Amino acid sequence: QVQLVESGGGLVQAGGSLRLSCAASGSNFRINTMGWYRQAPGKQRDLVASITSDGSTNYTDSVKGRFTISRDNARNTVYLQMSSLKPEDTAVYYCNAGIIVYRETFSYSSAYWGQGTQVTVSA
Numbered sequence: 001q002v003q004l005v006e007s008g009g010g011l012v013q014a015g016g017s018l019r020l021s022c023a024a025s026g027s028n029f030r031i032n033t034m035g036w037y038r039q040a041p042g043k044q045r046d047l048v049a050s051i052t053s054d055g056s057t058n059y060t061d062s063v064k065g066r067f068t069i070s071r072d073n074a075r076n077t078v079y080l081q082m083s084s085l086k087p088e089d090t091a092v093y094y095c096n097a098g099i100i101v102y103r104e105t106f107s108y109s110s111a112y113w114g115q116g117t118q119v120t121v122s123a
Contacts, residue, residue, distance in 0.1 A: 001026055002025070002029050002101060003112075004095050004114035005022065005023050005025065006020060006093070006095050006114040006116065008020040008021050008117060010118075010119070013121070014085060014087055015085065017083045017084075019080070019082070020079065020117060021077060022078045022095030022114050024076040024077070024112070028101065028103070029099050029100060030102070031053065031097050032052070032100065034069075034078040034096065034097045035047060035048070035049060035078075035097075036048045036069065036080045037093070038091035038092065038094070038119075039092050039094065039116075047060060048063055049063065049067055051070065053073070062088075063082075066083050066085075067081065067083070068081040078095060087121045088121075089121050092116040092117065092118050093116065094114055095113070096112070097111070098110075099112050
């Protein structure tokens with residue numbers, strides 16, 4: 001069974017920084033694209049940033065120049081460095097990964113989600 005475990009959320013003042021981490025654990029799997037989503041109260045879950053297995057990145061416009069996504073393939077970990085945080089960045093942040101799981105006679109792909117980590121930015 002593959003699991004994604006996030007860490008690094010918290011409370012920070014506007015203009016501050018936080019770094020989120022998300023590590024995948026399990027056995028016999030390969031990770032394709034990884035990403036971070038966020039969901040503010042009463043709103044839908046939206047993509048913040050994503051990174052492919054070869055390092056190509058994509059950001060939503062509101063975080064360009066402030067957030068940086070990266071990954072360590074050897075550690076099966078994705079990071080989100082958030083700087084110049086604004087109150088509107090307040091949300092629960094979720095890690096997502098497209099993962100191929102290898103079993104003895106077959107394989108399958110699926111999207112996995114972390115449990116979410118709260119980021120609160122005070123004005």
